[in-house]
Amino acid sequence: MERSLEELLSNFQFQKVLKNDPKEKTLVILGLIDDNDAIVFLEKSHFNVDQGSFKVGDIIKEIRLINNNDVYFWSSALIKHSLPDTPSGKVNIIYPATEAHIKKYEEQRVHYITETPEMYATYVKPYIESMKGDRIKWVYNILFHGKESETFVYHDKDPDSGFVLLPDMKWDKVNMDSLYLCCIVNRCDISSIRDLNSSHISFLENLKRKIIAITCATYPIKPDELRIFVHYQPSYYHFHIHVVNLMHQGLGNGIAAGRAILLDDVIENLKLVPEYYQVRNLNYFIGENHGLWSIEGFREEN
Numbered sequence: 001m002e003r004s005l006e007e008l009l010s011n012f013q014f015q016k017v018l019k020n021d022p023k024e025k026t027l028v029i030l031g032l033i034d035d036n037d038a039i040v041f042l043e044k045s046h047f048n049v050d051q052g053s054f055k056v057g058d059i060i061k062e063i064r065l066i067n068n069n070d071v072y073f074w075s076s077a078l079i080k081h082s083l084p085d086t087p088s089g090k091v092n093i094i095y096p097a098t099e100a101h102i103k104k105y106e107e108q109r110v111h112y113i114t115e116t117p118e119m120y121a122t123y124v125k126p127y128i129e130s131m132k133g134d135r136i137k138w139v140y141n142i143l144f145h146g147k148e149s150e151t152f153v154y155h156d157k158d159p160d161s162g163f164v165l166l167p168d169m170k171w172d173k174v175n176m177d178s179l180y181l182c183c184i185v186n187r188c189d190i191s192s193i194r195d196l197n198s199s200h201i202s203f204l205e206n207l208k209r210k211i212i213a214i215t216c217a218t219y220p221i222k223p224d225e226l227r228i229f230v231h232y233q234p235s236y237y238h239f240h241i242h243v244v245n246l247m248h249q250g251l252g253n254g255i256a257a258g259r260a261i262l263l264d265d266v267i268e269n270l271k272l273v274p275e276y277y278q279v280r281n282l283n284y285f286i287g288e289n290h291g292l293w294s295i296e297g298f299r300e301e302n
Protein backbone atom coordinates (compact mmCIF):
# COMPACT_ATOMS: atom_id res chain seq x y z
CA MET A 1 0.00 0.00 0.00
CA GLU A 2 1.24 3.51 -0.79
CA ARG A 3 2.26 5.54 2.26
CA SER A 4 0.73 8.90 2.95
CA LEU A 5 2.59 12.14 2.48
CA GLU A 6 2.15 13.00 6.16
CA GLU A 7 3.59 9.67 7.27
CA LEU A 8 6.59 10.02 4.96
CA LEU A 9 7.29 13.56 6.22
CA SER A 10 6.96 12.62 9.89
CA ASN A 11 9.61 9.90 9.40
CA PHE A 12 11.97 12.13 7.44
CA GLN A 13 15.40 12.49 9.08
CA PHE A 14 17.43 15.44 7.82
CA GLN A 15 20.84 14.63 6.29
CA LYS A 16 21.93 17.64 4.27
CA VAL A 17 20.83 20.55 2.12
CA LEU A 18 21.29 19.70 -1.55
CA LYS A 19 20.37 23.14 -2.86
CA ASN A 20 19.04 26.41 -1.47
CA ASP A 21 18.12 28.83 -4.23
CA PRO A 22 17.42 32.41 -3.07
CA LYS A 23 16.00 33.52 -6.41
CA GLU A 24 13.68 30.58 -7.01
CA LYS A 25 12.87 30.46 -3.27
CA THR A 26 13.38 26.73 -3.28
CA LEU A 27 15.10 24.42 -0.81
CA VAL A 28 16.02 20.82 -1.58
CA ILE A 29 16.88 18.58 1.35
CA LEU A 30 18.28 15.09 1.40
CA GLY A 31 17.21 12.85 4.25
CA LEU A 32 16.38 9.33 5.25
CA ILE A 33 13.03 7.66 5.63
CA ASP A 34 13.37 4.18 7.15
CA ASP A 35 17.04 4.03 6.07
CA ASN A 36 16.21 4.86 2.44
CA ASP A 37 17.24 8.10 0.77
CA ALA A 38 14.48 10.65 0.38
CA ILE A 39 14.39 14.12 -1.15
CA VAL A 40 12.11 16.88 0.09
CA PHE A 41 11.70 19.81 -2.26
CA LEU A 42 10.21 23.00 -0.79
CA GLU A 43 9.08 25.92 -2.90
CA LYS A 44 7.51 29.16 -1.68
CA SER A 45 4.56 30.15 -3.83
CA HIS A 46 4.66 33.55 -5.36
CA PHE A 47 2.02 36.03 -4.22
CA ASN A 48 -1.46 34.90 -5.03
CA VAL A 49 -3.53 38.03 -5.04
CA ASP A 50 -7.25 38.26 -5.57
CA GLN A 51 -7.49 41.80 -6.95
CA GLY A 52 -11.13 42.16 -5.98
CA SER A 53 -10.79 41.62 -2.24
CA PHE A 54 -7.10 42.15 -1.60
CA LYS A 55 -6.17 43.78 1.72
CA VAL A 56 -2.47 44.32 2.26
CA GLY A 57 -2.95 43.79 6.00
CA ASP A 58 -4.03 40.20 5.33
CA ILE A 59 -0.58 39.19 4.20
CA ILE A 60 1.76 41.60 6.04
CA LYS A 61 2.29 40.90 9.75
CA GLU A 62 4.74 42.17 12.35
CA ILE A 63 6.04 45.00 10.21
CA ARG A 64 9.12 46.86 11.58
CA LEU A 65 10.55 49.99 10.05
CA ILE A 66 14.20 49.69 9.00
CA ASN A 67 14.47 53.31 7.92
CA ASN A 68 12.84 56.06 5.92
CA ASN A 69 13.93 58.98 3.77
CA ASP A 70 11.68 61.45 1.98
CA VAL A 71 8.96 59.38 0.27
CA TYR A 72 10.82 56.08 0.83
CA PHE A 73 10.16 53.62 3.66
CA TRP A 74 11.79 50.21 4.04
CA SER A 75 10.94 47.61 6.61
CA SER A 76 11.12 43.98 7.56
CA ALA A 77 7.97 41.96 8.07
CA LEU A 78 6.50 38.56 8.35
CA ILE A 79 4.86 38.14 4.97
CA LYS A 80 2.31 35.47 4.28
CA HIS A 81 2.56 34.41 0.68
CA SER A 82 -1.09 34.05 0.11
CA LEU A 83 -4.56 34.80 1.25
CA PRO A 84 -6.25 32.47 3.73
CA ASP A 85 -7.19 29.09 2.24
CA THR A 86 -4.68 29.28 -0.60
CA PRO A 87 -1.38 27.40 -0.41
CA SER A 88 1.70 29.42 0.47
CA GLY A 89 4.10 26.81 -0.77
CA LYS A 90 4.59 23.50 -2.45
CA VAL A 91 6.26 20.37 -1.10
CA ASN A 92 7.47 17.57 -3.36
CA ILE A 93 8.88 14.33 -2.01
CA ILE A 94 10.84 11.72 -3.89
CA TYR A 95 10.92 8.46 -1.97
CA PRO A 96 12.79 6.23 -2.27
CA ALA A 97 15.23 8.52 -4.07
CA THR A 98 17.89 7.02 -6.31
CA GLU A 99 21.45 8.26 -6.72
CA ALA A 100 20.31 9.83 -10.02
CA HIS A 101 17.59 11.85 -8.25
CA ILE A 102 20.05 13.11 -5.66
CA LYS A 103 22.55 14.10 -8.33
CA LYS A 104 19.87 15.88 -10.36
CA TYR A 105 18.82 18.14 -7.49
CA GLU A 106 22.25 18.75 -5.97
CA GLU A 107 23.98 22.12 -6.41
CA GLN A 108 26.60 21.60 -9.11
CA ARG A 109 28.79 23.33 -11.65
CA VAL A 110 27.41 23.42 -15.18
CA HIS A 111 29.23 23.05 -18.49
CA TYR A 112 28.41 24.23 -21.97
CA ILE A 113 28.34 21.40 -24.49
CA THR A 114 28.50 21.40 -28.27
CA GLU A 115 27.19 17.98 -29.18
CA THR A 116 28.14 16.93 -32.70
CA PRO A 117 26.09 14.26 -34.54
CA GLU A 118 29.08 11.94 -33.99
CA MET A 119 29.09 12.57 -30.23
CA TYR A 120 25.37 11.87 -30.23
CA ALA A 121 25.83 8.54 -32.03
CA THR A 122 28.81 7.43 -29.96
CA TYR A 123 27.88 8.56 -26.44
CA VAL A 124 24.46 10.14 -26.14
CA LYS A 125 22.30 7.60 -27.93
CA PRO A 126 23.66 4.65 -25.92
CA TYR A 127 23.29 6.75 -22.76
CA ILE A 128 19.63 7.48 -23.62
CA GLU A 129 18.97 3.77 -24.17
CA SER A 130 20.49 2.99 -20.77
CA MET A 131 18.22 5.60 -19.14
CA LYS A 132 14.97 4.00 -20.22
CA GLY A 133 13.26 1.40 -18.05
CA ASP A 134 12.69 2.28 -14.42
CA ARG A 135 13.57 5.92 -14.81
CA ILE A 136 10.49 6.61 -16.94
CA LYS A 137 8.18 4.26 -15.09
CA TRP A 138 6.12 7.30 -14.04
CA VAL A 139 5.52 8.11 -17.73
CA TYR A 140 4.23 4.61 -18.49
CA ASN A 141 2.10 4.74 -15.33
CA ILE A 142 0.41 7.85 -16.75
CA LEU A 143 0.07 6.59 -20.31
CA PHE A 144 -0.87 2.97 -19.74
CA HIS A 145 -1.83 2.33 -16.09
CA GLY A 146 -4.25 5.13 -15.23
CA LYS A 147 -1.95 6.87 -12.77
CA GLU A 148 -2.88 10.56 -12.25
CA SER A 149 -5.82 10.03 -14.65
CA GLU A 150 -8.16 11.94 -12.33
CA THR A 151 -6.15 15.07 -13.14
CA PHE A 152 -5.90 14.59 -16.92
CA VAL A 153 -6.88 17.71 -18.78
CA TYR A 154 -7.15 15.64 -21.95
CA HIS A 155 -6.40 12.12 -23.14
CA ASP A 156 -6.32 11.24 -26.81
CA LYS A 157 -5.79 7.47 -26.88
CA ASP A 158 -4.70 7.13 -30.50
CA PRO A 159 -1.43 5.13 -30.29
CA ASP A 160 0.30 7.21 -32.99
CA SER A 161 -1.03 10.75 -32.72
CA GLY A 162 -2.43 10.64 -29.17
CA PHE A 163 -1.17 12.15 -25.94
CA VAL A 164 -2.01 12.97 -22.37
CA LEU A 165 -2.16 16.60 -21.25
CA LEU A 166 -1.97 16.87 -17.47
CA PRO A 167 -0.80 19.18 -14.67
CA ASP A 168 2.94 18.96 -14.27
CA MET A 169 4.18 18.02 -10.81
CA LYS A 170 5.85 21.46 -10.71
CA TRP A 171 2.40 23.15 -10.57
CA ASP A 172 0.26 23.63 -7.45
CA LYS A 173 -2.87 23.55 -9.65
CA VAL A 174 -4.14 26.71 -7.97
CA ASN A 175 -2.04 29.64 -9.06
CA MET A 176 -2.73 30.46 -12.69
CA ASP A 177 0.39 32.64 -12.95
CA SER A 178 2.47 29.50 -12.56
CA LEU A 179 0.28 27.26 -14.75
CA TYR A 180 2.43 24.32 -15.81
CA LEU A 181 1.11 21.42 -17.88
CA CYS A 182 2.95 18.49 -19.37
CA CYS A 183 1.97 16.88 -22.67
CA ILE A 184 3.22 13.31 -22.92
CA VAL A 185 2.83 11.56 -26.26
CA ASN A 186 1.54 8.00 -26.46
CA ARG A 187 4.10 6.84 -28.98
CA CYS A 188 7.29 5.48 -27.48
CA ASP A 189 9.63 5.89 -30.47
CA ILE A 190 10.76 9.49 -29.85
CA SER A 191 13.30 9.86 -27.05
CA SER A 192 14.34 13.42 -27.74
CA ILE A 193 14.44 16.04 -30.50
CA ARG A 194 17.36 14.11 -32.06
CA ASP A 195 14.73 11.54 -33.18
CA LEU A 196 12.58 14.13 -34.96
CA ASN A 197 12.61 14.70 -38.71
CA SER A 198 10.30 16.22 -41.32
CA SER A 199 8.01 13.17 -41.20
CA HIS A 200 6.96 14.38 -37.73
CA ILE A 201 5.89 17.89 -38.77
CA SER A 202 2.16 17.19 -39.02
CA PHE A 203 2.29 15.18 -35.78
CA LEU A 204 3.90 18.12 -33.97
CA GLU A 205 1.59 20.69 -35.55
CA ASN A 206 -1.42 18.66 -34.51
CA LEU A 207 -0.06 18.43 -30.94
CA LYS A 208 0.54 22.16 -30.82
CA ARG A 209 -2.93 22.99 -32.13
CA LYS A 210 -4.63 20.70 -29.64
CA ILE A 211 -2.47 21.74 -26.68
CA ILE A 212 -3.36 25.39 -27.26
CA ALA A 213 -7.06 24.78 -27.88
CA ILE A 214 -7.51 22.52 -24.85
CA THR A 215 -5.40 24.60 -22.48
CA CYS A 216 -7.19 27.83 -23.39
CA ALA A 217 -10.62 26.18 -23.19
CA THR A 218 -9.82 24.76 -19.74
CA TYR A 219 -8.00 27.65 -18.07
CA PRO A 220 -8.35 31.43 -18.23
CA ILE A 221 -5.32 31.93 -20.45
CA LYS A 222 -4.82 33.01 -24.06
CA PRO A 223 -2.69 31.32 -26.77
CA ASP A 224 -0.19 34.21 -26.78
CA GLU A 225 0.35 33.81 -23.03
CA LEU A 226 1.76 30.30 -23.29
CA ARG A 227 5.37 29.17 -23.53
CA ILE A 228 5.35 25.76 -25.25
CA PHE A 229 8.74 24.10 -25.37
CA VAL A 230 10.83 20.96 -25.11
CA HIS A 231 14.11 20.34 -23.34
CA TYR A 232 17.42 19.17 -24.71
CA GLN A 233 18.77 17.40 -22.76
CA PRO A 234 15.52 16.39 -21.07
CA SER A 235 15.60 14.52 -17.76
CA TYR A 236 13.26 11.84 -19.12
CA TYR A 237 13.71 10.33 -22.55
CA HIS A 238 10.13 9.90 -23.70
CA PHE A 239 8.89 12.75 -25.88
CA HIS A 240 6.98 15.35 -23.88
CA ILE A 241 6.21 19.04 -24.17
CA HIS A 242 6.17 21.70 -21.45
CA VAL A 243 3.19 24.09 -21.47
CA VAL A 244 3.75 27.02 -19.13
CA ASN A 245 2.30 30.44 -18.42
CA LEU A 246 4.70 33.02 -19.94
CA MET A 247 4.39 34.99 -16.69
CA HIS A 248 6.11 32.14 -14.85
CA GLN A 249 9.72 33.29 -14.80
CA GLY A 250 10.83 31.49 -11.67
CA LEU A 251 11.88 28.37 -13.51
CA GLY A 252 15.62 28.95 -13.57
CA ASN A 253 17.38 26.59 -15.92
CA GLY A 254 14.07 25.08 -17.04
CA ILE A 255 13.43 27.95 -19.46
CA ALA A 256 17.02 29.05 -20.02
CA ALA A 257 18.73 29.28 -23.40
CA GLY A 258 20.75 26.10 -23.67
CA ARG A 259 17.96 23.89 -22.36
CA ALA A 260 14.50 25.03 -23.53
CA ILE A 261 13.59 25.02 -27.25
CA LEU A 262 10.25 26.41 -28.40
CA LEU A 263 8.03 23.82 -30.08
CA ASP A 264 7.40 26.36 -32.87
CA ASP A 265 11.14 26.59 -33.51
CA VAL A 266 11.40 22.80 -33.67
CA ILE A 267 8.63 22.72 -36.30
CA GLU A 268 10.14 25.61 -38.30
CA ASN A 269 13.57 23.98 -38.28
CA LEU A 270 12.16 20.70 -39.56
CA LYS A 271 10.37 22.56 -42.35
CA LEU A 272 13.63 24.20 -43.41
CA VAL A 273 15.83 21.10 -43.21
CA PRO A 274 14.16 17.68 -43.06
CA GLU A 275 17.04 16.10 -41.08
CA TYR A 276 17.73 19.22 -39.04
CA TYR A 277 18.11 17.44 -35.72
CA GLN A 278 20.29 14.67 -37.16
CA VAL A 279 22.80 16.82 -39.05
CA ARG A 280 23.59 19.78 -36.83
CA ASN A 281 25.54 20.30 -33.64
CA LEU A 282 23.30 20.91 -30.64
CA ASN A 283 24.43 23.34 -27.97
CA TYR A 284 23.28 23.03 -24.40
CA PHE A 285 24.50 22.96 -20.82
CA ILE A 286 24.52 20.10 -18.34
CA GLY A 287 25.52 19.83 -14.71
CA GLU A 288 28.61 17.92 -13.62
CA ASN A 289 26.31 15.37 -12.00
CA HIS A 290 24.65 14.55 -15.30
CA GLY A 291 25.29 11.00 -16.47
CA LEU A 292 26.76 12.25 -19.75
CA TRP A 293 29.41 14.28 -17.94
CA SER A 294 30.71 11.11 -16.30
CA ILE A 295 31.53 9.65 -19.74
CA GLU A 296 35.19 10.47 -20.32
CA GLY A 297 35.06 10.38 -24.13
CA PHE A 298 32.06 12.70 -24.19
CA ARG A 299 33.84 15.21 -21.95
CA GLU A 300 37.06 15.05 -23.94
CA GLU A 301 35.40 15.51 -27.33
CA ASN A 302 33.50 18.58 -26.13
Ligand code: M7G
Pocket residue numbers: 138148166167168169170182230231233234235236237240242254
Ligand atom coordinates in the same frame (compact mmCIF):
# COMPACT_ATOMS: atom_id res chain seq x y z
P1 M7G B 1 12.13 17.08 -18.48
O1 M7G B 1 12.41 18.10 -19.51
O2 M7G B 1 12.39 15.66 -18.88
O3 M7G B 1 12.96 17.33 -17.18
O4 M7G B 1 10.61 17.27 -18.07
P2 M7G B 1 12.93 18.38 -16.01
O5 M7G B 1 12.22 17.68 -14.87
O6 M7G B 1 14.38 18.55 -15.68
O7 M7G B 1 12.24 19.61 -16.48
C1 M7G B 1 9.87 16.35 -17.35
C2 M7G B 1 8.66 17.06 -16.79
O8 M7G B 1 7.81 16.11 -16.17
C3 M7G B 1 9.05 18.07 -15.71
O9 M7G B 1 8.41 19.31 -15.94
C4 M7G B 1 8.61 17.39 -14.42
O10 M7G B 1 8.23 18.30 -13.41
C5 M7G B 1 7.44 16.55 -14.87
N1 M7G B 1 7.23 15.34 -14.04
C6 M7G B 1 8.20 14.52 -13.58
N2 M7G B 1 7.62 13.50 -12.91
C7 M7G B 1 8.37 12.43 -12.26
C8 M7G B 1 6.28 13.68 -12.93
C9 M7G B 1 5.17 12.92 -12.41
O11 M7G B 1 5.30 11.86 -11.80
N3 M7G B 1 3.93 13.44 -12.68
C10 M7G B 1 3.75 14.61 -13.36
N4 M7G B 1 2.50 15.04 -13.52
N5 M7G B 1 4.78 15.33 -13.87
C11 M7G B 1 6.03 14.86 -13.65
